[in-house]
Amino acid sequence: MIVSDIDCARCDAVCCRLTVVLQSDDDVPARFVDVTEAGLQVMARDEEGWCVAIDPARMCCSIYDTRPEICRRFEMAGPYCRSVRDDYEDRGRRGIPLAMY
Ligand code: SF4
Ligand code: SF4
Numbered sequence: 001m002i003v004s005d006i007d008c009a010r011c012d013a014v015c016c017r018l019t020v021v022l023q024s025d026d027d028v029p030a031r032f033v034d035v036t037e038a039g040l041q042v043m044a045r046d047e048e049g050w051c052v053a054i055d056p057a058r059m060c061c062s063i064y065d066t067r068p069e070i071c072r073r074f075e076m077a078g079p080y081c082r083s084v085r086d087d088y089e090d091r092g093r094r095g096i097p098l099a100m101y
Pocket of ligand 2: 063
């Protein structure tokens with residue numbers, strides 16, 4: 001069995017600081033939705049960049065069962081996961097102003 005060196009349980013939920021653009025089939029509570037200047041519906045983020053749907057006490061998604069399609073497609077230990085984690089480390093574990101489309 002191959003054991004990955006990457007695990008969400010040992011991560012700062014880096015991917016939950018990315019911009020999540022909502023798709024037409026997504027159904028998330030309106031209080032979690034923001035609209036960009038370009039008119040895109042996105043998951044709202046707090047002043048530190050965290051998606052507002054994250055449960056800060058448990059550091060997990062509070063709407064996991066109805067999370068957006070983009071979040072569902074995000075693969076733990078996949079290329080994009082590794083890329084954002086590396087970028088996060090390079091920035092001294094601070095915010096990562098990346099977009100996810
Ligand atoms: S998918 Fe990757 S970046 Fe997101 S919480 Fe899991 S390990 Fe961290
Ligand atoms: S909706 Fe959930 S999985 Fe998606 S970025 Fe927000 S907290 Fe993370």
